[in-house]
Amino acid sequence: MPAPPDLGPTLPVLLRRRFGVAERVTVAAGLLLLLGALGTLLISPYIARKAQLVHRGNPTFNLVYPAQVVHRVAPHPGELARLEAHRQRVSATLTARPLHLPAYAGIVSFGLLPVYEHRYVQRLRRQYPGFELRDEGKARINGAPGYQVGFRAGRRGHYTWGRDILFIPRDDAVRDGVLVSLRLINVGKPTKREQRLIDAVRGVLRSFAFGTDRA
Numbered sequence: 038m039p040a041p042p043d044l045g046p047t048l049p050v051l052l053r054r055r056f057g058v059a060e061r062v063t064v065a066a067g068l069l070l071l072l073g074a075l076g077t078l079l080i081s082p083y084i085a086r087k088a089q090l091v092h093r094g095n096p097t098f099n100l101v102y103p104a105q106v107v108h109r110v111a112p113h114p115g116e117l118a119r120l121e122a123h124r125q126r127v128s129a130t131l132t133a134r135p136l137h138l139p140a141y142a143g144i145v146s147f148g149l150l151p152v153y154e155h156r157y158v159q160r161l162r163r164q165y166p167g168f169e170l171r172d173e174g175k176a177r178i179n180g181a182p183g184y185q186v187g188f189r190a191g192r193r194g195h196y197t198w199g200r201d202i203l204f205i206p207r208d209d210a211v212r213d214g215v216l217v218s219l220r221l222i223n224v225g226k227p228t229k230r231e232q233r234l235i236d237a238v239r240g241v242l243r244s245f246a247f248g249t250d251r252a
Contacts, residue, residue: 088109092117092118094117098247099249100118101244117215119133120132124230126227126231127224127231131220134215136213137212138213146175146183146205147175154203157201158173161188167192172185172187178252179246182205183203184202186201194225198222198223202245204245219238221238
């Protein structure tokens with residue numbers, strides 16, 4: 038159907054006249070662009086659907102998590118926050134608890150936290166049968182200094198993987214912080230879907246930040 042005279046030639050006609058592009062090619066390209074835009078609109082709610090958990094207190098902190106796979110639940114006694122995720126043979130829990138440190142005149146993250154962490158690891162050994170220390174050392178996530186420990190416990194095929202990070206809001210003159218603990222329990226080798234869940238929960242741990250602003 039010819040274009041109305043007051044509107045002039047269509048875009049495919051103009052491209053054919055000026056650049057020799059076949060009209061069907063222009064139409065096909067336009068359809069691909071339209072489909073791509075529609076696809077973005079459909080999946081963007083899932084991409085952007087990250088909720089924020091904010092704990093207001095002393096200190097105030099926040100975590101960002103994908104609400105479609107990680108769920109906020111009521112904290113257990115002694116906890117400030119709790120997030121959980123489950124899929125078939127994988128169960129993941131991330132908790133935040135208050136951290137109270139003794140008075141220390143030096144740089145807390147360098148001098149006090151390694152000593153405190155050593156005693157904390159001893160408690161983990163008593164708590165988890167088959168405890169194996171995998172790594173430990175200083176940590177700094179989104180500007181927050183701290184000290185971390187990674188471990189494995191349990192038996193082959195039914196391991197518990199743990200990572201605990203002692204966060205403090207600054208390096209010195211501080212006694213209150215946050216202990217963030219991640220526990221992953223998997224039975225057998227995880228599937229691709231289960232591995233995506235594990236990666237998502239690990240991403241929540243890396244989103245920790247003091248204050249209310251997202252990292």
